[in-house]
Amino acid sequence: MRIVRYAVGGVRHYGEFEAGDARIARCEGDLFTGLAPTGHVDEVGDVVILPPLERPRVFGFAYNYASHVDETDRDVPEVPVCFMKPSTAVIGPGEAIVYPTDGELIHFEGELVVVIGKEARHVKPSEAQQYILGYTCGNDVSDRIVQRKESAFGTLLIGKGQDTFAPLGPVIATGLDPSGLSLTTRVNGTVKQSASTADLLLAVPDIVSYLSRHLTLLPGDAIMTGTPSGVGPILPGDEIEVEIEGIGVLRNPVVAESL
Numbered sequence: 001m002r003i004v005r006y007a008v009g010g011v012r013h014y015g016e017f018e019a020g021d022a023r024i025a026r027c028e029g030d031l032f033t034g035l036a037p038t039g040h041v042d043e044v045g046d047v048v049i050l051p052p053l054e055r056p057r058v059f060g061f062a063y064n065y066a067s068h069v070d071e072t073d074r075d076v077p078e079v080p081v082c083f084m085k086p087s088t089a090v091i092g093p094g095e096a097i098v099y100p101t102d103g104e105l106i107h108f109e110g111e112l113v114v115v116i117g118k119e120a121r122h123v124k125p126s127e128a129q130q131y132i133l134g135y136t137c138g139n140d141v142s143d144r145i146v147q148r149k150e151s152a153f154g155t156l157l158i159g160k161g162q163d164t165f166a167p168l169g170p171v172i173a174t175g176l177d178p179s180g181l182s183l184t185t186r187v188n189g190t191v192k193q194s195a196s197t198a199d200l201l202l203a204v205p206d207i208v209s210y211l212s213r214h215l216t217l218l219p220g221d222a223i224m225t226g227t228p229s230g231v232g233p234i235l236p237g238d239e240i241e242v243e244i245e246g247i248g249v250l251r252n253p254v255v256a257e258s259l
Contacts, residue, residue: 002171002248003027003035003134005054005092006047015042017171021248031172032117032133032219051092052136052172053115056222058085059211060140060160064201064226071229080202080210083156085140089166090222096255097141098164099236103257105144108234109227110185110193110242113138114204115172120217128205131217134174137242137250138224139185141165141234167240168222173247178204186241187234195228202226 002017004024014035015024024042027035062081063069069076091097099106117133140160147159178197185193202210207225211217234240236256243249 005050055087060224061226065228067229085166093169101257109140111138111224114223116221120212123212125205125209128208134172139167182245184243193230
């Protein structure tokens with residue numbers, strides 16, 4: 001399934017994209033206990049596509065592609081480098097990434113995002129798939145100047161967690177094998193990142209296992225798995241596209257902050 005969260009007349013629904021993505025088969029039920037078609041179909045032009053999850057906890061993994069480690073001139077971490085983004089950082093397809101008034105160097109980072117489907121604790125890698133609902137596209141927007149200053153003192157929040165810095169979408173795709181999906185990021189139509197999730201240093205099952213060893217994962221948690229090489233700056237007026245095989249294209253414009 002390619003599950004989409006959307007609104008019609010202010011009322012929110014989950015549904016499944018039909019072939020061609022022009023129509024959505026509306027569903028009833030709960031995302032985590034099961035969805036069933038209602039028989040009603042909505043035209044995409046009549047709806048607003050929302051973030052696939054409502055205010056999720058967002059976990060991130062840094063330096064999880066060797067190519068990105070190389071471009072940052074760092075060593076491969078001895079342990080996974082994790083961080084969190086506030087739920088208020090999450091936006092959906094078509095929503096604007098806000099470029100802060102004091103921003104100096106804001107970067108995009110296209111990533112595969114894991115969506116947790118049920119509570120998970122002390123999960124073995126071989127069992128991880130049982131706890132995964134599906135996958136979506138993500139953009140780990142980062143303020144590099146702030147990030148570097150924070151990192152020097154062992155913290156990482158404002159550089160990663162500002163409002164609109166976690167675009168997710170457009171769907172949650174179920175039934176995918178995350179071990180070899182193509183990932184492409186474009187800025188204004190120009191390819192900036194092109195990689196495969198086969199190159200993840202810590203694969204998806206190991207990511208889920210690692211986090212669940214130390215904390216309880218909850219239904220609706222989103223895990224950004226890391227970005228490959230090619231990250232770079234964005235500016236107001238740009239349009240960022242993150243495309244992942246089997247999921248679709250997450251597209252967001254960039255606008256200047258208005259106070």
